[in-house]
Amino acid sequence: PSDTGRVLSIQSHTVQGYVGNKSAVFPLQLLGYDVDPINSVQFSNHTGYPTFKGQVLNGQQLCDLIEGLEANDLLFYTHVLTGYIGSVSFLDTILEVINKLRSINPNLTYVCDPVMGDEGKLYVPEELVHVYREKVVPLASMLTPNQFEAEKLTGLRINSEEDGREACAILHAAGPSKVVITSITIGGILLLIGSHQKVKGQKPEQFKILIHKIPAYFTGTGDLMTALLLGWSNKYPDNLDKAAELAVSTLQALLRRTLDDYKRAGYDPTSSSLEIRLIQSHDEIRNPNVELKAEKY
Ligand code: ADP
Ligand code: PLP
Ligand code: ZN
Numbered sequence: 001p002s003d004t005g006r007v008l009s010i011q012s013h014t015v016q017g018y019v020g021n022k023s024a025v026f027p028l029q030l031l032g033y034d035v036d037p038i039n040s041v042q043f044s045n046h047t048g049y050p051t052f053k054g055q056v057l058n059g060q061q062l063c064d065l066i067e068g069l070e071a072n073d074l075l076f077y078t079h080v081l082t083g084y085i086g087s088v089s090f091l092d093t094i095l096e097v098i099n100k101l102r103s104i105n106p107n108l109t110y111v112c113d114p115v116m117g118d119e120g121k122l123y124v125p126e127e128l129v130h131v132y133r134e135k136v137v138p139l140a141s142m143l144t145p146n147q148f149e150a151e152k153l154t155g156l157r158i159n160s161e162e163d164g165r166e167a168c169a170i171l172h173a174a175g176p177s178k179v180v181i182t183s184i185t186i187g188g189i190l191l192l193i194g195s196h197q198k199v200k201g202q203k204p205e206q207f208k209i210l211i212h213k214i215p216a217y218f219t220g221t222g223d224l225m226t227a228l229l230l231g232w233s234n235k236y237p238d239n240l241d242k243a244a245e246l247a248v249s250t251l252q253a254l255l256r257r258t259l260d261d262y263k264r265a266g267y268d269p270t271s272s273s274l275e276i277r278l279i280q281s282h283d284e285i286r287n288p289n290v291e292l293k294a295e296k297y
Helices: 019-029 059-069 088-104 126-139 148-155 162-172 221-235 240-264 280-285
Strands: 006-014 032-042 054-056 079-082 109-112 178-186 189-196 205-212 217-219 273-275
Touching: 006 019, 006 088, 006 221, 019 032, 019 280, 032 059, 059 088, 079 088, 079 221, 088 126, 088 240, 109 126, 126 148, 126 162, 148 162, 148 178, 162 178, 162 189, 162 205, 162 273, 178 221, 178 240, 189 240, 205 240, 221 240, 240 273, 240 280
Parallel strands: 006 032, 006 079, 079 109, 217 273
Antiparallel strands: 032 054, 178 189, 189 205
């Protein structure tokens, strides 16, 4: 492991606003990574707005880009990062890409945010759940589901810390040695649960971080969180708890700034989904001030 790397990031692009690659590329670059984005879609804005327009990349078009890189011997990557994927055929092509990159670099780290939905609602086709479960999770090095996604992948209902820890254990058995459930809502507080299985088959090291829930809805936070977890866990490969503290600390400072800016402009922050103030938070990305500490179990 080294403190930097070359990341292939296959995610959404929006012309305006910060989700997908727009919220992942800049922070990873600030943390010192070379980032090569492939835009799985190019939309005018994120799908939380009343309307959006744009293009969707298909599996063949993804193959074309990979073939172009391959023809020039440009397929050496240390990391692959994937987020929202809209179709089974595109997801299948991503699996082929991962296998190809692993044949070139057996130490390739695959960081997967299994974006499927939130708050009880699925926003990808139902068939995708099965593909994630059976084919994608087994290839992942690190998985960063939210509560709903962890439930979909394990079949568990997660209503407590214990449930969250058990879900992580089930996911380890399926493949990834690092699992971070980025938020579980229990009685108005947010709980992050992290789990690192250092030796296959053995008990994972687990921790939690309690997060004060900000009364507003943000888009792009999950994508940013996963990018930061990739960035920091590569720098601290044996301290997932430290990586998570750093990532959460950046998120909290950035969300506070976002809220303050909206309020100052006279907006009601609870009325719609807020665009994060990513660029303005560059200092908090590079040098997070850790206020929220991880508690080991
Ligand atoms: P996703 O967008 O994938 O559902 P989460 O909701 O788990 O992801 O958000 C990722 C991270 O963003 C959380 O770990 C937390 O640090 C931060 N976050 C998101 N929404 C809030 C909020 N309302 N208040 C405080 N932190 C939040
Ligand atoms: N990608 C696109 C195109 C989106 O519209 C969204 C949310 O609206 C996301 C990704 C995911 O955002 P989040 O990080 O909040 O899960
Ligand atoms: Zn998400």
